[in-house]
Amino acid sequence: MNVNKILGLDLGISSIGWAYVQEDSKNPENNKIIKLGVRVNPLTVDEQLNFEKGKPITTNAGRTLARSARRNLQRFKLRRSNLIDVLKKNNILKETDLLAEVGKNSTFQTQELRAKAAKEQIELSEFARVLLLINKKRGYRSSRKAKNDEEGQIVDGMAVAKKLYEENLTPGEYSYQLLQQGKKQLPDFYRSDLQAEFDKIWDFQKQFNPEIFSHELYGRLQGKNRNATWKELEIPFSLVGIKQTGTMQEKKAEKYFWRSEAVKKQLDFESLAIVFQEINSNLNNSSGYLGAISDRSKELYFKNQTVGEYLFHQLKVNPHTKLKNQVFYRQDYLDEFEKIWETQSKYHKELTQELKGEVRDIIIFYQRKLKSQKGLISICEFENREIEITENGKTKKKTLGLKVAPKSSPLFQEFKIWQVLNNLQFQNVDNQEVFPIVLDCKQSIFNEVNVKGKLSAKDVLDLIGYSGKEWKTNFKEIEGNYTNENLYNAFLKIIASEGIAFPKEFKLTIDDEIRVSKINASSEIIQLFVKEKLSGLGIDTSVLDFNPELDGNDFEKQSSYQLWHLLYSYEGDDSPSGNEKLYELLQKKFGFRKEHSKILAEIVFPQDYGSLSSKAMRKIYPYIKEHKYSTACNYAGYNHSKNSLTKEQLENRPLKEQLEILPKNSLRNPVVEKILNQMINLVNEVSKEYGRPDEIIIELARELKFSAEERAIMTSEINKATIQHQKYAEILKKEFNIPAPSRNDIIRYKLYLELANNGFKDLYTDVKIERGNLFTEKYDIDHIIPQSRFFDDSFSNKVLVPRSANLKKGNFTAFDYLEIEGKDKLEKFLNIIKDLYDKGAITKAKFEKLQKKGVEIGDGFIERDLRNTQYIAKKAKEILLGITNYVTPTSGRITEKLREDWNLVNTMKELNLEKYRKLGLTETVINSKGEEKQRIINWTKRNDHRHHAMDALTVAFTTHNHIQYLNYLNARKNEAHKAHKIITNIENNITEVIEKKNGSKQRRFKEPVKNLRAEAKKHLDEILISHKAKNKVVTRNINKIKKKGSVIEKAELTPRGQLHKETIYGSSKFLKTKEEKVSGKFDVETIQKVQNERYRNALLNRLQEFGGDPKKAFTGKNIISKNPIFLDAERTDHLPETVTLAWYETGLYDQKSGKS
Template identity: 50%
Template sequence: MKKILGLDLGSSSIGWALVNEGANDEEKSSIIKLGVRVNPLTVDEAQNFEKGKSITTNADRTLKRGMRRNLQRYKQRREALVEVLKKHEFITAGTLMSEQGNKTTFETYRLRAKAVEEEISLEEFARVLLMINKKRGYKSSRKAKGDEDGVLIDGMDVAKKLYDEDLNPGELCLQLLEAGKKTLPDFYRSDLQDEFDKIWNFQKQFNPESFCDTAKEEVRGKNRTQTWTILSKYFVWTEGDSVWNNEEARTEERIKEYKLVGIKRTTKGYEQKLENYRWRVQALSEQLNPEIIAIVLQEINGQISASSGYLGAISDRSKELFFNHQTVGQSLMSELDKNPNGSLRNKVFYRQDYLDEFNTIWEKQSLYHKELTVELKKEIRDIIIFYQRRLKSQKGLISTCEFEQREIIVEKDGKRKTKIIGCKVIPRSHPLFQEFKIWQTLNDVEVYVADRRTKRKQDRKSTTLFSDTEDILLVEGKRYLYQEEKELLAKELFVRENMKKAEVLKLLFEDPKELDLNFKQIDGNRTGFALFSAYSKMIEKYGYESVNFKNSADEIIEKLQIIFADLGWNTELFSIDLSKDDKELEKQPYFRLWHLLYSFEGDNTPTGNGKLIEALMRLCSVEKEYASVLANVSFQEDYGSLSAKAIKKYYLI
């Protein structure tokens, strides 16, 4: 008698049956038990499933659980803060911490703004601390990326330059382009919006009907395409045209109405980009054709849209604090003074801005109250209000290498258990894994030949690489790659994301059209490609031509070495010797760069990567603006199935 479990796997249910199946005529088959487990999907979940979106049915539950945890942690901080304040007799059990009475609305906000410059009582100071404890600001995590949230703008140096030299973003970009720069900096949304408003208001004096307030509000916050669509409804203008009247033998002035239809551009690429910025600068002081103004406004709104989002707004608020010489509390109070009915919801600032405000208030009030000691400041600031617990390590979830593991017996609570220990698997972005992955693929590559006999391409530097001896490819019609061919291909894949079949055949053979591979595409070194792409952006930012990844690996590396040497940058970032021992391997600049970018999680700077940029500046001998390019490099996530030890021991020998 056999027992068989049958499963019917559906998209929203699982049917099952456990049966006894007779092995012969004497045994009788029977159903032991059966049933179905239904997982009903909501309308949204079903639509996401049909569209292939990777959204789990537990996402909403996980989100709410996180909200409950945050609320509970806030309450714990508040209880700890109240206890410390009572201990030092700032407040008593009967002290009222809320606003009560006539004309007390926003009183705590006023005290918070006042505490920066004037004395307040210890009881009032306690209320301010409790308010700061409630909202501590946004702490950036370098590894948390979300396209819907936008990006953090680290453009304070650029904003200072605009302020000191009284420039607009368009004027600064034109200066950089005319100086030979190929890349342009990021700007805060408020700076771009100011430029938009200046251009709009200046052009309004020439055509007030087209540049009306209704059109301005409608176009605010729109992207490039939406901007053009909206402006086409409002941009209608008239122009005088001189026409010869043959009957009366004189010139007549006729008024013709025009609408926004677009103009044919004669420039392309860099020249068109330069022309756009020249128009932006001219639009601030000259009357321009509405067709040109539409292009200018379209470009500015496109930049505003790119810098928008949750994180972009946080960056912009931090910039406003700096130039207005305000703390968070003063900024919020100024908003309430302008509009008492306005909402402060989602007015988020950097965590560092709140820390700066705390330090400023404490230093000011310590002049009036001896109770505010340095020790108490550290306790309240670092242990209670701004304490940030480290994320729980997930290293225990990383698998153990199947080739480098062993079982041991451990005793816990009087019970003996078996435990597997050994080397952990390697990250996929590790240079060693990337090399292993390439060679694993190259060992499986097989070349097929058609009817015609082909010869491999001669290597001028080697007389043995492609000899005149009869090739097995010509005899049997197919073969695997020779070692020399694999090495040549591996060298090219080191700097590329991938190579198509046609590119591989063209690299190795004289007549690639007569050959075929068993791979349509061979994946390259993704870590190497990410780094070399960053190198390309760095030299382009300096004014050089970007790297053409269609060139050979030798040409790419030679070009970068020459440029890096001229600029005084580290020239040892282009290669790595994986055959060295672990300690020697980790000392190589290429490995140190990868490990720094891979392992860095974040710091207490506003953008979360300030310390990383400093470390990159030291390692690569580059300036801050170029180190920022490297800091934005992200690598492939997840882990492989083998450890570094196993790869070096069994594969890369």
């Protein structure tokens, strides 16, 4: 079938352009445009900007936070209500009892009762008030998975703090005692104890050098880390730095010796600087939110106080003390509750043990576990099946299957490494030959990254014995096994804590953070060392051995997998540290002592997931070492490339009549979900109206092709370039008299500035460019690699050169042209560009292109541009293949080239010019060539949504031949190229040579439709923009209620979005003013609005003189300019012709803007 119906889609963030066309491959004269259209999917400003900037989508984040706060408040009120009911039911509270503080001097009465209740009898009604106060704040409960470095760490060392207090020791003195006794593991210390040690040493050493130990220096040292501390002390202490000698343990002991001595005798400045560095480093580790909570808990212990007693003591000292942000552990509140209940139960028989359990465990301190979110985890793409279910009378398809595995799983980590290694290639720098990696090399690299984590390209080359100067790889770095890396870091810390010396080949120093990636030895040596030392400590060394190829339950029973799973899944317990049960399990299952378990408990694996289940990965794993991922999947019985079917398979597979809307929250990004659902709706409607398309060609906006990180970088670069271009445009207007600088003018100026470090001499002739002739025909913008050989119109492929040199260069690359010019010129050229690159004047990309020989020009530039690696691109293609057999991606670069060749540039401007001219929004400007042109003021094609339809039209007529031709441009002139014949044939079929006005010839693509520009304008003129309605007020939801073992389903209408602006508080009166000329309209009501009292009275008098008739009083011969109104007896001051009116209007007040 030669005639095809093609749907072209231009998929953007907030709009979709579409074009439905007919294409006849045998008779192009039958090609025609059937319909064009645009669907606008309005996003909020925040949605669009955040998506473009790569930020998390937080459309309703503010409302979600507010709703969460309301829920917390409601739950508190519910607890309070339940508590009051229980207290009344048990005769502790009467209906007449007051629960508020009433009367004089009663402000802190309840706090006083709370403090008193821990030791003395109080009345039952007062006891009820105390319980209600405790119910308001229940304390901090630890959660391992909610780890935040800024919050610091929990300190659980009350026994140590007690010893320091009783024996009057500093942390440094106590640590040195432990090291002297042969102890290897040092405890954690409270921040307050460390700060006390710092102050004690400072005060003691200050007596020897009071002028150096100033108050200002003390202030500057607070909160500094190790390096910043040394920097602050470098000048006052005249530091030069000292190098410690000996083993790691000896160096450690020496530092603690200095700390213990610093409170007893004078130390030299070098040693003292190290002491302050160490203490500040410890303080930084214990600082933050959690460190402050630990310190408060410690104070309660030493003062033998409850939370209530501690807070009331502060109020007695200072009634204005802020209590709000003083957070305590949940356990501290539980201890207080126990003490108060036990004390009061001695005096009140109503306070039974049963009632205590109900009040404590069911009402005040009850906290349900977080609901499982496993339902949100994706289903494995291989291990799944589809079933049909009926909901509300509608039949829907539902996918069931195994959930994908966590990324931190040891299986996923190893699987991912092999997947990357199979794509690793080595390229010879000289001859550009590419060599795939052999299995032995893969295994060597795997062994390293599986233990040490990621390796850079240089490290990879060094590992297999290749020189970085002669070889390069196709990866900047190889991602390693971060699960093993974290575990080995912990194992090394455990070994170090036991005082075991590391081998010399490890090359670790005491100042190094112990990390496996910093060790110079091979992974094999590290593994043997760790296994030997852990075995000596009584730890099960099988935790180091992971075998991904074990069958059945043996896989999950292996110790290494169980250790990972325990650390990954453990959420916390009710102990102050939140990890006591974890410590017990680690000791019971693997032999880790508590001090070792504390190190392991610090590992928190991210809650990220892969795309395959464990079952699928285990089936593929035996083949992944030797084969690429797609081949390994085939061997395992999986069809990896579901969309890459044969022509026969494509034509015989069943297609859907209509595409199904994506279920709500089925994608992790709400913006992507909105875009794809709008695409589905549009394709469904177009197919219904004009028939199912034989092929869909789709172009994605560049924002949709990039990851969040890439979008953030791109947005930043675009913003910088925009500011820079605006600055250059102003320079061109002022210094070069170009009234309306074009984009090409700005690029020409930028290329000129690039040459500043070369004295503004061009790179081909090394002759200075005359600034006055910069915008004349004496100079050209040249493509370093000619466009006839490589489709690249980027800034990095352009240079500014004399026209004569450009004509002489022809179709040569810059390198080949200079080589023909002579050895001396080439050598000089290479030295110049090297100097420019070293000085940062040109980018690496331009530097490499300037050195590229013609024989080195590769293919695949467009192919790389078309790689749809991002999730949205793959998902869009997957969805569209449900309704058509062929989905072809194209790119913005191809569309731009075809739009230019097909004379569709500025079409939108022409369509709008007359409309804007009538509105007086056009201007006549003179361009850099001195030509007069009419343009729309501040015009951008984005002012008209129809430009998306024009792009979609270009996309619809884009064929495989266009893409292939641009991808293999270099093959046209290279007869040895494998694609030479194909590209030559394509060139003869789809391109033509035209003669330009200046007599030069240019090859361009043939128009797919005769008089395409006129046809396009005709169809664009007929477009009615379709906007997605945002008027949905409610959503129908099914609420499920569990009741007496059954589930009751109830249909509810749930409101969507905001009911009103959150800043509206109510109506207010706003002052309005207006300048008004005195005229016949000035009746009594209007004159009463005159702001100036003198003017107002004078006007009222004039009006009264003429019987209240404003026309007689202020028009004709009595107009103010002819018959002035004097304001004084001397007749020197008169009323102006224009006065200010002022009045009040009632309206709503917006707090954010401060406007009505």
